[in-house]
Amino acid sequence: MTNPLAFDFMQRALVAGVLIGAAAPLVGAFVVQRRQSLIGDGLGHVAFAGVGLASLFAVEPLVGALGLTLAAAVILGRQGRRPAADLSLALVFYGGIALGLLFLSRAGTGLNTLMGFLFGSPLNLDWGDVAWIAGLAFAVVIAVVALYSPLLAVAFDEEAARVAGVRVDRLALALTMLVALVIVGGMPAVGLLLVSALMVVPIAAAARIAHSYRGTMIWGSTIGAASAAIGLLCSFWWNLSPSAAIVLTAIAANIVTAATASARGKGAVS
Amino acid sequence: MSAAPAASPAAHGPDGMGEPSLVALDRVTFGYGRSTVLQDASFAVSPGEFVAVIGANGSGKTTLMRLALGLLRPSSGEVRLFGTPVNRFHDWYRIGYVPQRASIDATIPVSVDEVVRTGRAAHTGIPRRSSAAEREHLDHVMELMGLDTLRRSPVARLSGGQQQRVLIARALVTAPNLLVLDEPTTGVDADARVILREALAHLVTHERVGVIYVTHDPEGFAGLADRVVEVQHREVVPCDDPSAHGHSHVEPDLEPDLEPDLEPGAELGE
Numbered sequence: 001m002t003n004p005l006a007f008d009f010m011q012r013a014l015v016a017g018v019l020i021g022a023a024a025p026l027v028g029a030f031v032v033q034r035r036q037s038l039i040g041d042g043l044g045h046v047a048f049a050g051v052g053l054a055s056l057f058a059v060e061p062l063v064g065a066l067g068l069t070l071a072a073a074v075i076l077g078r079q080g081r082r083p084a085a086d087l088s089l090a091l092v093f094y095g096g097i098a099l100g101l102l103f104l105s106r107a108g109t110g111l112n113t114l115m116g117f118l119f120g121s122p123l124n125l126d127w128g129d130v131a132w133i134a135g136l137a138f139a140v141v142i143a144v145v146a147l148y149s150p151l152l153a154v155a156f157d158e159e160a161a162r163v164a165g166v167r168v169d170r171l172a173l174a175l176t177m178l179v180a181l182v183i184v185g186g187m188p189a190v191g192l193l194l195v196s197a198l199m200v201v202p203i204a205a206a207a208r209i210a211h212s213y214r215g216t217m218i219w220g221s222t223i224g225a226a227s228a229a230i231g232l233l234c235s236f237w238w239n240l241s242p243s244a245a246i247v248l249t250a251i252a253a254n255i256v257t258a259a260t261a262s263a264r265g266k267g268a269v270s
Numbered sequence: 271m272s273a274a275p276a277a278s279p280a281a282h283g284p285d286g287m288g289e290p291s292l293v294a295l296d297r298v299t300f301g302y303g304r305s306t307v308l309q310d311a312s313f314a315v316s317p318g319e320f321v322a323v324i325g326a327n328g329s330g331k332t333t334l335m336r337l338a339l340g341l342l343r344p345s346s347g348e349v350r351l352f353g354t355p356v357n358r359f360h361d362w363y364r365i366g367y368v369p370q371r372a373s374i375d376a377t378i379p380v381s382v383d384e385v386v387r388t389g390r391a392a393h394t395g396i397p398r399r400s401s402a403a404e405r406e407h408l409d410h411v412m413e414l415m416g417l418d419t420l421r422r423s424p425v426a427r428l429s430g431g432q433q434q435r436v437l438i439a440r441a442l443v444t445a446p447n448l449l450v451l452d453e454p455t456t457g458v459d460a461d462a463r464v465i466l467r468e469a470l471a472h473l474v475t476h477e478r479v480g481v482i483y484v485t486h487d488p489e490g491f492a493g494l495a496d497r498v499v500e501v502q503h504r505e506v507v508p509c510d511d512p513s514a515h516g517h518s519h520v521e522p523d524l525e526p527d528l529e530p531d532l533e534p535g536a537e538l539g540e
Binding site: 149150156157159160163165166207212 | 339360368369377380392440
């Protein structure tokens with residue numbers, strides 16, 4: 001078998017994939033507990049509009065995606081979790097994908113590039129892209145570690161956290177912004193349509209075998225990083241779509257942990 | 271921990287002298303939409319006092335507590351905590367709150383220790399780890415609530431009574447001066463009721479914690495309460511014979527099923 005590490009493009013893909021695969025589930029843990037598993041998907045749509053806007057003005061796509069996604073995070077953060085927020089969420093998200101398509105077609109973007117934004121193109125990264133992704137992943141890890149305690153309090157019991165003096169609204173905003181960072185960081189590796197899977201799927205797998213929140217986060221991060229590495233290697237050896245291979249590896253990890261949990265007699269966590 | 275807020279004369283105890291009331295609601299009115307739940311209701315608790323709040327299901331007991339804790343804003347009247355208007359109150363560590371609930375929602379596994387520590391979330395983080403005194407207090411609270419052997423257990427595996435003790439421990443972890451318990455014996459077995467009674471007796475006698483005990487079941491506080499009040503016909507009135515108010519006592523349902531995230535415009539911002 002050919003050694004994948006002999007190729008520069010595989011080295012870059014592995015570094016970027018493993019970093020974002022490890023960072024994404026750390027944010028996913030809080031998103032899942034707050035029952036906002038699909039928020040990443042929605043922000044991915046917004047990032048698509050950002051990429052389109054950037055292409056129109058010949059700016060780096062990551063910059064456009066980051067700007068617009070963070071702006072959407074702030075707007076959504078202000079909406080809070082009121083019932084009306086659900087509808088405005090839908091408007092923002094569909095508007096995002098429609099605008100993205102509009103901008104990208106105006107900018108004359110080819111189908112391959114467009115597919116790269118939606119489904120990732122980890123084998124085409126240069127070291128500059130990898131540095132960007134690494135920066136975003138490290139920012140996410142540092143923020144999660146610094147905010148761990150209040151984030152857990154809010155994810156677990158928002159009302160009690162408020163009475164305990166936690167600034168719940170600010171924390172919710174911070175969490176949405178972290179989701180935005182993960183989306184933008186994961187875009188080049190797995191694409192906007194699949195990056196949320198890296199937040200949620202490893203956590204779902206980890207929740208079946210862990211006994212604590214911290215344990216779930218550590219297991220989730222490990223499963224995310226391993227899925228990225230294994231998925232990329234599989235895609236190299238068997239000529240598969242890299243992002244599909246990464247996400248399907250994470251889903252396979254779910255099946256394995258579900259089997260482990262039921263063998264142990266522990267109830268499955270849905 | 272910061273110093274106690276300067277006492278304001280308006281919120282002093284019933285005699286207008288000495289320490290301010292732990293909580294004081296003065297002619298408070300509140301309603302959901304067109305239905306008025308409380309009208310010119312007044313209620314105060316002095317330091318070290320155990321006050322039981324009874325009333326039929328839907329009479330407005332939980333609304334009264336949520337107003338007292340600043341989770342709802344009254345349409346008229348004033349709420350003070352430790353002499354400070356609730357919107358300017360910052361010393362939340364002085365209050366422990368055990369919300370009414372059926373069971374702990376643990377989509378992701380969370381250990382007893384982790385849940386209890388979230389009670390201190392506003393005061394901890396990587397920049398400030400817990401001190402030796404705080405760890406000692408945590409051990410004390412765990413022992414008091416009979417949780418010392420369960421600290422590493424996932425809460426989802428505990429009984430209803432054990433879960434309730436976890437939530438009470440979370441409320442006690444900042445060594446509060448006021449403990450607010452909303453229906454603490456819901457879904458709790460007989461053994462846990464005994465532990466709860468002993469713990470409350472200890473807190474009142476040895477630690478001079480003021481307690482507000484909200485319930486529709488007068489058995490839970492018999493022999494503990496200094497004073498019993500009833501939420502009745504939109505007011506808070508003294509109650510001389512709580513045993514007359516059993517489960518059969520029913521009032522028209524003024525209080526909607528409380529879903530904290532869905533109240534129209536009633537949530538407080540930051």
